[in-house]
Amino acid sequence: MTGSEVEGVEEALALLVPLPGAVGGRRTARARGGEGVGAERHRATAWGEARALAGRLGAGRPVGFGHTGLGQALGRVLADPLTALTDLPSFDTSAMDGWAVAGPGPWAASDGGAVLAGRASAEPLQDGAAVRIATGARLPSGATAVIRAEHARMDGAGQLHALRAVGHGQDIRPRGQECRSGDQLLPAGTVVTPVVLGLAAAAGYDRLVTVERPGVEVLVLGDELLSAGLPRDGLIRDALGPMLTPWLESLGAEVVAVRRLGDDPGALADAVRGSSADLVLTTGGTAAGPVDHLHRVLAEAGAELLVDGVKVRPGHPMLLARLAPDRHLVGLPGNPLAAVAALLTLAAPLLRGLAGRTAAASRTAAVGESVAGHPYDTRLVPVVRRGAEGQAGDGVAVPVRFHGPAMLRGVAVADGLAVVPPTGARAGDTLEILTLPWAPTTEGCFT
Numbered sequence: 001m002t003g004s005e006v007e008g009v010e011e012a013l014a015l016l017v018p019l020p021g022a023v024g025g026r027r028t029a030r031a032r033g034g035e036g037v038g039a040e041r042h043r044a045t046a047w048g049e050a051r052a053l054a055g056r057l058g059a060g061r062p063v064g065f066g067h068t069g070l071g072q073a074l075g076r077v078l079a080d081p082l083t084a085l086t087d088l089p090s091f092d093t094s095a096m097d098g099w100a101v102a103g104p105g106p107w108a109a110s111d112g113g114a115v116l117a118g119r120a121s122a123e124p125l126q127d128g129a130a131v132r133i134a135t136g137a138r139l140p141s142g143a144t145a146v147i148r149a150e151h152a153r154m155d156g157a158g159q160l161h162a163l164r165a166v167g168h169g170q171d172i173r174p175r176g177q178e179c180r181s182g183d184q185l186l187p188a189g190t191v192v193t194p195v196v197l198g199l200a201a202a203a204g205y206d207r208l209v210t211v212e213r214p215g216v217e218v219l220v221l222g223d224e225l226l227s228a229g230l231p232r233d234g235l236i237r238d239a240l241g242p243m244l245t246p247w248l249e250s251l252g253a254e255v256v257a258v259r260r261l262g263d264d265p266g267a268l269a270d271a272v273r274g275s276s277a278d279l280v281l282t283t284g285g286t287a288a289g290p291v292d293h294l295h296r297v298l299a300e301a302g303a304e305l306l307v308d309g310v311k312v313r314p315g316h317p318m319l320l321a322r323l324a325p326d327r328h329l330v331g332l333p334g335n336p337l338a339a340v341a342a343l344l345t346l347a348a349p350l351l352r353g354l355a356g357r358t359a360a361a362s363r364t365a366a367v368g369e370s371v372a373g374h375p376y377d378t379r380l381v382p383v384v385r386r387g388a389e390g391q392a393g394d395g396v397a398v399p400v401r402f403h404g405p406a407m408l409r410g411v412a413v414a415d416g417l418a419v420v421p422p423t424g425a426r427a428g429d430t431l432e433i434l435t436l437p438w439a440p441t442t443e444g445c446f447t
Contacts, residue, residue, distance in 0.1 A: 060353070073210055076208075077355055090175065092174050109131075115132065145171065213253055220258065222285075225237070244283075251437075286318060305319065316338075372420075383414055
């Protein structure tokens with residue numbers, strides 16, 4: 001039986017484990033299949049410990065910095081605080097389309113053109129005068145307020161009258177209202193989002209000092225994998241290759257290559273030795289099956305195996321190795337959901353540190369129904385948030401259907417993965433939730 005088949009059997013057995021307070025004992029390591037399996041269990045790292053180690057490795061490596069144009073900065077992390085290079089706004093502006101007025105009314109309306117955004121300063125306004133003005137236009141000196149167009153009327157004598165009381169400074173954005181030159185707008189470590197790009201541009205930036213993206217090389221292993229077409233003749237589609245690049249990029253990484261190597265130990269050895277990426281990410285080959293070559297390749301390359309199996313289901317055959325002082329390899333199991341679990345456990349915290357990002361905020365939620373525990377390992381269970389009436393929202397977390405280690409159907413619509421201890425969880429218990437970088441939009445048979 002291959003490693004992935006063993007994991008699938010154990011996932012099924014896990015559902016038979018009694019919940020806290022139920023009658024019955026647990027199976028021993030020997031009952032699971034002999035000394036080999038027991039030894040594997042013994043050397044596996046606790047899930048929380050493995051995750052924390054990966055985070056420390058990423059955060060402990062010195063990061064490089066560079067100047068990045070705004071068009072290339074999205075998703076990177078600020079290496080320096082974002083400090084305003086100018087007052088915002090840099091001059092008094094109109095907040096509305098209407099009339100700029102000076103002093104009390106009624107006002108003599110100018111018969112000249114309107115004051116428009118982006119044009120040179122208008123002539124100063126004398127008390128009792130008014131001029132049309134557009135939103136964002138520079139306020140004429142002497143102006144004391146702006147009257148919205150819908151709140152004013154013109155009489156036959158060319159006098160402007162306000163339909164509502166006019167306060168001093170009304171609908172004016174004064175210079176420096178948002179910030180003054182030199183103010184810190186955002187701290188170092190902020191992820192550059194589209195809004196951050198807009199703020200940086202408004203504050204006068206053309207380039208930002210950002211943390212260099214860690215480079216990742218993905219090695220897709222398995223002779224049984226197809227890159228196109230329908231599964232056939234014992235061959236299956238590669239589900240991991242298409243999803244890994246955007247996921248890794250969402251973690252702040254730059255995917256420098258995705259290579260398909262099959263089950264060729266020589267090609268794998270050459271790829272691992274020849275890669276200069278900060279992180280090599282492999283799919284499959286982490287167990288002890290007849291074509292699982294990764295352990296031998298790492299040993300021959302002189303790599304230091306830091307995590308060799310994790311006490312978590314799915315995903316327990318995952319591994320983490322140090323290839324060089326500042327270079328690592330994360331081995332994902334071949335089963336898709338098991339690979340997702342390994343990605344969240346080892347690759348995500350490692351890459352966050354390498355990219356200069358802060359650790360992911362801890363999220364918790366009450367589970368809406370009892371969830372069985374594994375006999376001795378943590379379980380990562382895809383869940384969706386539901387409201388009190390069964391609607392998606394901010395209510396309880398409910399496990400999805402189709403959550404086997406080889407399945408992506410359930411996790412595709414999940415909000416996150418609930419961290420279930422070996423003791424299991426009862427309805428209403430609060431569990432940690434590993435959030436996923438997408439928002440679900442579909443329900444129906446998936447959940």
